[in-house]
Amino acid sequence: MKSISVLAAIAAITCLSACGGESPAAANHGDDPLPNGMTVKQQIEARQKNLKDLGAAMKTVGDQMKSGAPSLDEIRPAVQTMKTHAAEIGNWFPAGTGPESGIKTEALSKIWEDQAGFQAAAQKLGEEANKLSDVVTGDDLAAIGAQVGVTGGACKNCHDNFRQKKE
């Protein structure tokens, strides 16, 4: 009897340190399968890679606009990358891929608590990236610059609400 209650006490203590929601040693769900066939870890890493690509493309466009002599040959392919990713971003955050996964992520739980708000923010980026893609078919640099700014605002809008702030 005594040994059983000791085991139960150990189990309770282990759970206090490993099962507590706020514990940094949260259970690792990285290998859990998602409905799309990827594991949680694969999904998180894939979206982070895509977001890095999106960030790099945005930087290329921004750097060109600031350069004093923007090259449309540099800007146009980067905008295509942005448009492709922007159309998909709403699909990169399936349930289970938040901070509770135990995988390093800057995605806030609010994404799943306010799916409508998150999907609206994703949709907004899609619309603005499409407009940017249209405007770069021409060579009106003032119009392109303005739409780059609006598109950047759509990134910021989502980050402000759904991405962990930098310390």
Ligand code: HEC
């Ligand atoms: C609908 C919401 C949303 C929109 C719109 C959005 N992002 Fe993000 N972004 C996120 C979230 C959430 C993360 C954190 C993802 C993670 O860590 O798993 C993130 C992370 C990133 C990262 C870091 C990736 C890494 O892991 O190193 C970059 C770079 C980035 N976003 C760039 C952009 C740019 C540029 C735009 C606009 C063109 C944009 N994002 C638009 C939600 C969004």
